[in-house]
Amino acid sequence: MRFTLRKGAGIAIATAALVLPLASALPAAADPDLTLLAHTVTAPGVKKHLQKLQQIANANGGTRAAGTPGFTASRDYVAGQLKKAGYKVTIQPFDFPFFEEHGTATFQRISPNPRVYTPTPPDGSSVGEFATMTYSGAGDVTGQLQNVDLVLPPSADPSSTSGCEASDFAGFTAGNIALLQRGTCPFQVKAENAQAAGAAGAVIFNEGQEGRTDTLQGTLGAPTVTIPVVGTSFAVGNDLAGTAGTVVRLKTDTTSEVRPTENIIADTKWGDPNKVVQLGAHLDSVLAGPGINDNGSGSAAILEIASKLAKIPTKNKLRFSFWSAEELNLLGSTHYVSVLTPAEQAKIKLYLNFDMIASTNYALKIYDGDDSDAEGAPAGPPGSDEIEKLFEKYFNVLRQAHNGTDFDGRSDYGPFIDAGIPAGGLFTGAEGIKTAEEQTQFGGTAGVAYDSCYHQACDTTANINDKALALNTGAIATAAVVYAFSRDLPGPDVRPATLARTAKAKPAATDVQGRLVG
Template structure:
């Protein structure tokens, strides 16, 4: 358990016995209709949490579901469903009185890819997709496995070193197994060895690493960007096993990129101190396979609900909310946004809060591990991130919800912010990692099933949301955004203003230590 500490002016974290004077029990806001929320100024924690709830967020999720239904079943970047999602977010924010702007960024849309096994017979056509950073191409060639391991437990470093390709026949398609290094490394070394195409198949070492893997191969493990001149597609473990047979040949096709500039949505509520900006964001796009209602309609809808309920607040610090595009293609929208800021503009950002999947059906509650108590971060964690983690953990403690650490890995839209020294934090309820018996005993749900069995799938619909998890988290997000809108002193030392009505939270009870970690399969990890 973390030692009790007292944090900033306006945000007091007291002993574990002291409970929040301004909080109401989770679920109380949905017990009866709250009158006047649309007209009053929710400038205290009590008022804000009385009005913010899962019902409001669910209304936005229903709208996003309807958009997907009307646009081919998805809201993916480069397709009409995403454009309609952006329009919905803009209309909702403008109606609530926020200052809304559009941030454009370059984006190359990649259409449907093909993976066919031609020999040995019988021939088969497999579900696939192009990795981010893939080149285009249409190739038919022999399939050559590269240092793969099909024997349990299937530990694999396939394709992680140039030496793995010793003797590789130029002109063949490289069959590479997931594991140990970035996908960008695997495709890079394959191309250097003369491969005309790359098939990366899932590792098959755990239940969550059996299905089709399509992710980001646009960077090396050391962070170096890389663009490939050959097609790079994904496959499941079973498909990879079939393709590894002697005498395998395959046809791989990735269409040429189609430039389709995309939109981030940025909304501001001006504060008295415009040089101290509190940011919160969520990605708005889905994968092409489905409507993306948990991933990440849940985070997007939560911020929309908070924006509506907070619109009449006069904050001390400027509040800036963001809905990012093309996250599923490698965090492209957020990365482009931060890259486009001057150093002076970056310095104005006090902190960034990220909300990517906060209503998983078989959830566990997790906060990003800013203090690295559970997981060593692969990147330097900016000072102030620990205090953000503490705030979320104190809120969970105040409402009696156990929680765990989510690895602070830089695997969602906060990456660009922490790489530029901006303190960050956020919440997450898990994706394709399987829930353990220990976790089931703590959070309920179904053991040996993933936190979200519809992760990146057609079934990520409105029925894929756990409303209790969403209700807890939308309150936690609202509290954090409102609290920091008055004072970020605990995070960056900028003295603000005490929160009207006060805010006292207990010290964090401490993470459960179940090894939850990232709880999802990051786009550009091994």
Template sequence: MHSPPQRGVRKRVAQLVTMVTVLVLSLTPSLPASATSLDDVFAKLLVKQVKGTNVKKHLDAFQAIATANGGNRAAGSPGYKASRDYVAGKLRKAGYKVTLQPINYVESWSENSAPVLAQTAPNAKTYAANEDFYTFPPSPSGEVTAQVQAVDVTLPPTPAPSSTSGCEVADFAGFVPGRIALIQRGTCAFVQKIQNAAAAGAVGVIVFNEGQPGRTEAYSVDLGEWRAGIPMLFADFAVGNELASTPGATVHLKVDANLRLGTEDNVIAESRFGDPNEVVMVGAHLDSVPEGPGINDNGSGSAAILETALQMSLYPVRYKTRFAFWAAEELGLLGSDQYVEKLTPADRDRIRLYLNFDMVASPNHAYKLYDGDDSDAVGSPAGPPGSDAIEKRLAKFFSGRGLATVGTDFDGRSDYGPFIAAGIPAGGIFTGAEGIKTAEEAALFGGTAGVAYDPCYHAACDTISNLNLTALDVDADAIADSTARYAFNLRSIPDRAAAVAARSAAPPAYTRDDAHAAR
């Protein structure tokens, strides 16, 4: 808790800032048109205040934390808790209302015995565990005998685009509660399919491979998800095809496993000023992978939004500004997903937009902006209405610096996913991960074509030496600019009523069925 003298100083400074704001407003008629908007005034001020050297100091602190705690800052580790405390302490001292929000993750999972999948009617057939099918870690234990019901499967399989089986709630319109859902692999995340099945009353789930070349066999993949609360299996195409083609097929399904959950904390910091019914949200994941300290992924995004928050803490923002430092992103977007899941509909609709910053200093960087309008008409769809405006706002900043940008898909690999699924406009910056830089990008941004944007992605070498400091400085300025502008001006973002309508028709949160595994 701050001492009374500190609070008094902060109150006087805040009053002074408010007086300056009133003065700026009173003078705007005499100012040039380019400097008459309050968002423009404060955006330019914040960009000057947010310095790359100070962002780098936070990254030095994250490196020191990792070094002192086994070399990483992964969820569930002492390094994560020390990172959490560092961020929360800085934000509290700056005057933010800070909340540590507990979220769950899988601490450990193991099987006591091999899973069971056997057809009991109309034929008797036992399938081979860990050959014809696998348990989906971290499936809860469960044993059930029930009729199988295929959900919007495509048989025979078709060439890409592949099956959308189970991706939409509407796919389960005729599903009979108490049955086992048989779902085909395809265009959305496994987790999305399983959660939809559980919501429809399924007592178990069998996901089977598509049947396309290279996607016929069963394999073991860790979902990082357990919240459906029902046993989950992944089967090869032959098993799924047989069950889907057998009228009235009934199976005995069993998973015998030990599932232990751990608890970690999101750090949520909210401005003291601003309309609480209109929220601007800015986020970055705070955790690393266990293999390394995660200084680029994603110390860079966390450090940049932290410095932005600290420098604007006394700004008399028009709209409540909320900074989120997510836990357990590397385990499947668990921090952001559970945050959005716990929001009431009213609280969800108060969030006017979400800005995501995940990896903003890749050593072989490109300036990539999330493709809010799907202007390339390739890959993932556009974000909810307003996402296009966010992309344009960020692009305008870079073009003002004489810098090029390229688009990057909302491919489900970062914390914007749950917000998009809730119909909340989203956008942000990404400088590249394990993908390979093209010759065209090298011409635009420098660096080396044919090499990964971040050769140390998810590796022990993602240290303080694994940064492009120029990209870090530029991106920190872009983050400051967009945050300040939206904190004062939301005219380009649809209102809450539009957000509600958008949410009902929102695209899937994730556009690849193995998006979690890819992170």
């Protein structure tokens, strides 16, 4: 098929030439008018939603992050579109730990030998000698540093328990600033113990072994402390620890609190309620920007597809999900799966996830359901391999190159595959670097990030690759139709009660966004 892209106007994403070769998966008697569907799901329709999300961000401080007015307006827009289309829409509330750093922190040695340390700014655009810990409290404090159970020089292997036990603070002088060393327990434990001992603030420095010397950019995991907490490099901490009576100033300007937010769940009015085909994308952005590729692109695509499928009676029930607080550790999808009963989980026959489907320097990546790429993460639950093959067939029909990508736990499929639900989806790359082979396959520029505006203010409607958006939305529309009418959905008829796997082969000391927790 010829694939024609008109700049600015967008294109029809799928045509009969794309969809009909996959229609063999459908029972003939239930085959809907795929040609009509193919011509009605269009890139301009998706981009209209993206433009609306950009307008919402523009009107709300440049962000659509969970817990902000920008997310509330995004929620209302999406829910309104779904209700207008005729879906049964559920707004699912939950509370989550919100964090925002309002201004660049200050850390300086007052005496002896005064020195101002280089900060890491809130947007993370550079890495300085120290960084505010996520969920740090706010304050402007000056006090004497007090070493807490440090191991200097460091042991050969990570083993420091600095600040891990309340007994480490025996004799700690209230009002001092605790100097702590990274080690064997979470940063949250260290900070909570320091606060309980009366510390006015806490400085946690890297432990010192190979690979543990750089500036700590970590998270406390939850808003449980009110004192300022920063992470530093080993060099800074080691230097500070060596001089008794050192006085420092520590200033952080943050909001760290529990806030409400909501997921949006939309069900078709027809289809077998015991055979649910669920599609999802996270609706929230990061605080730093409007999040149009990450993840307005996935949200807008499934919203447009939902609007076009709304009036078509399907054999299986379709469910469209728009998650909140994904950027803070998959909190929305995790909450959703956690409150499902085993019977409700069993009704969800597969989950399709779409996160960043239009990166400017894109590669077309399909979640590796069978672990055929063998790149570290395990295969998805049984049936995930079939989903991968459907997307592969779609791109093969187009003679379009594609690659596998691991289920690495960094998006909202994680809680579903942990529950044993077959999953799949598409991705075009984030902060990772495009390879020379991918340049040959997809064009673009090798040696450059797939999305150079990842988690930044420049993630606007200008940060969308129209061809990637078109190809992926066509694939999503195709999968939605195939599974909406299929008599034989992926995976076993009876799912195992438990699943002996983890969502991500990731270091235990990081959260799913890669922030250190200990």
